[in-house]
Amino acid sequence: MTEKFIRGMARARWAVLLGWLAITVASVLFLPNLADIVRQTEQKFVPSDSESVVAKRMLEQINPEATTKSSAILVYSRDGGLTGQDRAWLKAKAAELGGLSGKGGFQSVQSAYETPELASKFRSKDGTTEMLIVGFSGADNDALTQDAVDELDGRIKDAPAGGKVELTGSAPIGKDFQESSENGLKKTELLTVALVLVILLIVFRSPVAPFVPLITIGLSLVITTGLVAAATHWGMPVSSFTQSFLIAVMFGAGTDYCILLIQRYREELSRDGDKVEALVRTIRTVGKTVAFSASTVFVAFFLIGFAQFGLYQSAVGVAIGVAVTLIAGLTLTPALLMIFGKAMFWPSRIAAGQGHGESKLWAGMAAFSARRPVAIILVAVIVLAPVTLLFQNKRSFDDLAEIDPKLGSVQGFRQVERTFGSGEVFPLSIAVSSPDSMRNPAALAVMETASANVAKLGGVKEVRSAVRPLGAQLADLTVSDQLTKTSEAIEQLKDGVDRVAGGLKEAETSVSGGRGDVDQLTSGLRTMAAKTKDAQSGLNQIRGGLRQASQGAEQLEGGLAQSASVSASMSADFHALLKAHPELKDDAAMQRLLGKQQGLSGGLNELKGGANRLSSSFSRLTPGVSQAASGLGQLAAGQTAAADGVAKLGGGLTELTGGLQSGAKGLGDVSAGLTQVKEAQQSIGDSQIPGWNLPQSALDSPELRQALDYYISKDGKTAKFDVVLAVNPYSPEAQDTVGQVRDALAHSFGGTVLKDAKVYVSGTSAQITELKAISKSDFMRTGAFVLIGIFIVLMLMLRSIVAPLYLLLSLGFNFLVTMGIVEFVFVRLLGKEGLSWSASFFIFLIIVALGVDYSIFLMARFKEEYRPGGVRDAMAKAMSTTGGVIVSAAVIMGGTFAALMMSGVNTLLQIGAGIVVGLILYAFVFMGLVVPALANLFGEANFISGFARNKEKAPKLKEVGDT
Template identity: 70%
Template structure:
């Protein structure tokens, strides 16, 4: 079959070349551009049912007309403070952008000039920085948004001299990230081609041979790009990593396959100098190895498609590239070899075979691994195992670190971070829903309580919501402010009570002083007897009014009013008595009594006025009021006794005096109680509003224009949805921010439980919330997808080697190599270079590529090991396999390492770490593990290497030997 295909290829070699060129041209001209698709593809890859995505959709209900999907932040700063000229420029810029609303993708413009009552949100406290926030209709990766960002950046020229203007926000950061990725990709392409070309020149020592792999892989890459771009129309995800991995893996693995073919062809060509026959033998021996090697890479990247996480899935495009490269390697490369013939290796002469020969170094390692397999394994484990402990899984989710710090979006972000705080650009957003409207005083009070609870969390700078639009409590609605106002009212009330008490005390003293001349009034008091009874009834009413003061101060006021009327009536009666007996007017005692009566009337009048200020406090002061009622009751009794007879008037006045004293004492107690209440309120107020859970929203406050504007901004019209913005005082990408996310969610749910907000549902969104989800999603998917990859590779190895045990220890060696590699990489980047952690996706892609490509070297070795095996000849077979394939493995590792080393020059931090990890991993695996560990394991396992297919393997080996096949790899 192989011979028939090769001979057919020999007849159509030019047609094959033309066909590949034509297919490449059609792909380049007719298929979509992958780079453009990547540029417009959103890179978040968070599942559509995740909390952050759901929260974002919920918040769009608040004001669908103003909802934005991305933003740009104009950051204007002046080191010594913004001037009036700067503010005028900013106002003009805001007006200019507002006029463009609904054009150029702009949907909203927010600034201190559009929202003066929220100016603190846009101006830094130190006065050096001011922001204008521009919202866009579409996502940050959309072409229209990117064009709008470009236009916006160009419009920022002409700023006042000495100022600095930068553009940051989700859209500019995304644009700069894409720009960095594209520039890094160009560097990677050039470096990859250059490195591969140099390595191939060294390997082949010919200026012609290297261009065969380059042409094969170059055409494959162009076709693959078109096919992957086309596949995106059917749901295949892509990312900025897709093209980078395509370049690295196709050039790395593809070059390895081409080297195997070309080197074997060179060796076979030296046998009979017949290009066709040499190619037949080459494809018969090496072709199988190339197919199985490509199969492991294909399986690994194909199974990535079953990942749930979009960024991981975006590597599935590599599987398409592997298939295209494999087909090209088995058709185009042989066609080029047939076209060029011996000229492939010019100026070298093909005389006595080429091959790789036998490596003395690998021969020595084979001898050591066969003689001391246990010692080799123990020493290797003892030396390398501690390196695995360096891998603690520290991960960084900082997208800003991926971008060149000299770019405008990063500089703008750092300026906002410096002037406003780390969390200002990317706050945590909370979507809160209720089954009933939250536009009520009770629900808003519950919302304030939740806002205050979150604001007290460590790591939270401020909370912005419908009840605190500027991130602070509305003072006039806090208990603290209301206590201050109540305190002033109590002070006034206390002053009135003190005046009444002083009046009663004065009246009591004056009446007592005039009791010596009371006998002269006997006749007059007889006339007053009837009126005194009325006074008694009035005083009883006063007493009843005072006793019921706890139920309503209006009754107290009524009782005092009646007392005042009675006192006035008594004064009138006394005046009538004096008119009837004018001679009494000449009596000093009568004049004194008349003055005392007027003093009493005035005192009662003052009591009436003072009582109006005491109304709100009387409920708490019933004991003191009761004392006043008792004293006034005694006064009524005294008047009744005076009315019963002039002889008892003196005693009645004595009781009246006592009653007045008791009344004065009662009012003094009232004053003291009010003073204690006031002191307690002042003490509470001094402790601050955060100590007071109460919060009151009067109905009239809801209709105020400024509060309506805050409600419109943060709450839907039906009141069923509202949002809160949590500004952190830590970097939103940091590990601390991720810990705060859980605390915010728990605090919100706890504080809203059993409140006026009915059936509250809390969902978090924003950069920190999304990163928190990515952390769990990526880790779980790593475990799940990594298992798929290992199982898939195990099946391929089992089919190739016809063994169960050999694939197991090969995969174990790959896993151990991965842990050692990641320990070294984390030590370099985290411990030595001081980064907070490795890029969150680096560990996954290093694992995938090390396993998928590292297993190729195992296939090279184990396929030859299987071919050389004879029953009882494990040591010889492994030694033979190592000495003949060691050079192939090293060459392949150098090529692969070189292509991934090019990623380290891309300028993208994640690719730098991935490139470093793969280079380190490939070096370790191609030397230590392929040279010592795997051979030692093979020698230890012995004849069980082929379990349960030992008889079949022996027969296959004998048959191969009988036919005289001597493949470099495979059989």
């Protein structure tokens, strides 16, 4: 900034102020609202090409009309068990909500009343709790979905007295988290302003001076939020953290820059009382320090934009805020200094020669670090290094731990967890993609094997798929069940054959009795006149016997038809069985079974021969009886023919009876063989999958087709598996189970018709697994970028390589010590599962980006004061003059981030605590002792690459005033 420009800005101070006010008003009127954008933004920021996102898109294509993008679970409970009134209310509520489908974001309702066969899925075993699942057409963060949750919440206020009803699930939990963040942000804003005001009053001891930084930062913040909101249209990600960090960083860093400018302005004003000259000297000296300090923060947050993880990228908006604050600090703040002048320090009076006092405490630390640099460094390492070992990087991904446990969504989740298991709320949804259709028996058989293998995993409670729509194996499709039913059918056939054989025996007896009467009739014919009445009677007996024989033949015909049908069905079952399980061909029990089945076929052939002869005998018998009836004159001949037919009938009946008895015995052997096969199947062992067979007829059944339409796409190339976990979906065990499920599916598909299928896992636990890997790799990658960027800025400012190196090492060491303390407090003392998964990254970023400001304050003055051979004197002067500024800056920065601890969001609580610890530790221990000791230890090596040039410029700098 040239002297001419500074003087011109001093003269146009009111125009500068009005210009900033105009820009602020324009940003409010014409730029988007950042809070509204954050409210509708997905907070997980999983990359669009990640496995869980791809899986979700694939699953939505299986049945687009029925797919929901988010859901709420209505959890109704009553201690001691639900009453009839409770169930009546739930039934009416299910019908009421069902009527909202397709309206206002509502899409579907699932309950025990719409699908009674799934009642056990919605009602707890202890009878105390029941669920209704409401599906929404939009994502959790959609405005329409949030309005639907509000609508749903309003409709459950009429629950019966004594019952407890809560809403949980992805949409209500997301809504509670967002509202907690917004409420926390409001608290943070108020607390930050209050803390900054109090600290400024203490620092300046004036009620006027604090308005300079408050106006500067307040206008900058309003403009920045509008610019960040507008930048989202060009792809800049934002989150609830964006707003919180904007407030904390801009108030913290901006106030530090303002303090530096005000303190120097006061010092310069005390020299001659000329406001314009004081401003010129202030900007020419500390203006560059402010610019470099802001540059390091800007670079750090700007480089966050190169992270792959969206939540980390959302902090890039702070870079815009720092840039706006820097511009305001170098334009608006000087204008305000000119407007207020000496009145800014009222009631104190600025006397000539009254400069900024030196800190005796920091002067003493400077002397100590000059005398014992090695001892200070060794003690610091020995004392602080063990603290770094407390940092085990234990991370928690539990979203519920982020918000107040008294909120309804958390209470509802805990109730489901107690009565159903937490896995019911957030199951895994798995998409399987195959190049060929999976709507065939072979592919479905592989799915059954895969479902069974996944169900055996320790962390899995239940698997639901096209072949297990209710979460259990379909018994009708198991070989064991099919063998049981076949054996039962054969037993029924055997009973039928036995009854037919019994009927034939009675017929044979009747015919034999009829043959005796025929003999009497033949004898009586010789005395025709005397025995007419006996002949008439004998003929009647023959007709009765024939009727019995005819009935027996009809029974035989029915039995043979049943035998043929069952035999054909049994043969088909054998073929299907052997096709599905070719390994059974070599089984000894199966070989015996096949032999006996062939015996059955032989017996049935004998039955067929006997039946044919029976039919022939009746054909010859009928004309004979007709002749007897037509005339007694031909009775003898007819009776003879009848006697021959009766004789042949008896022989045929005997053969037929023997064939049936042989067939019945064969059927009994077949039944016994099937029983042996079934027992062999059931005794295979737990390591094998029970036999499973899907006939084409079952595939075409309406029940199975409905399951196929729900779990498999119409083209058959995408299938869905729902896996209900037996562990908390946020737990490390759930994350391990995700990998086990993926491996089990891959193993089940290998070497089968689905060997080329690809598996994509989605769901809360799957997303956590991805977050864990992505956030870790991005931390290392982006952290390296930030350190390199800050190193370059420091190297340019200090014109040295050595000093930036030990400054960054001190920042890194300070971060590890800080994390050791924070993890010890939250995990070991407070019993948390781990620190919030994003806390360590943001603590690192802010401690490094803002902590380096204190290094710049000190080293910039050190650079000004240095003369060849005077390292100790230069550091002593730098520490005594900037120590108070560093302490003030650290207290203000720590105070602004301490306000985050009151936000009510667990992550912000941990971040705030970590930054307070880190900045205070760095300001007092590292800046007060370690960094000065390192500077004294390296001596003239600090000035490699250009520090010595200050010697030539020193007299000129002294003329305009040093820092």
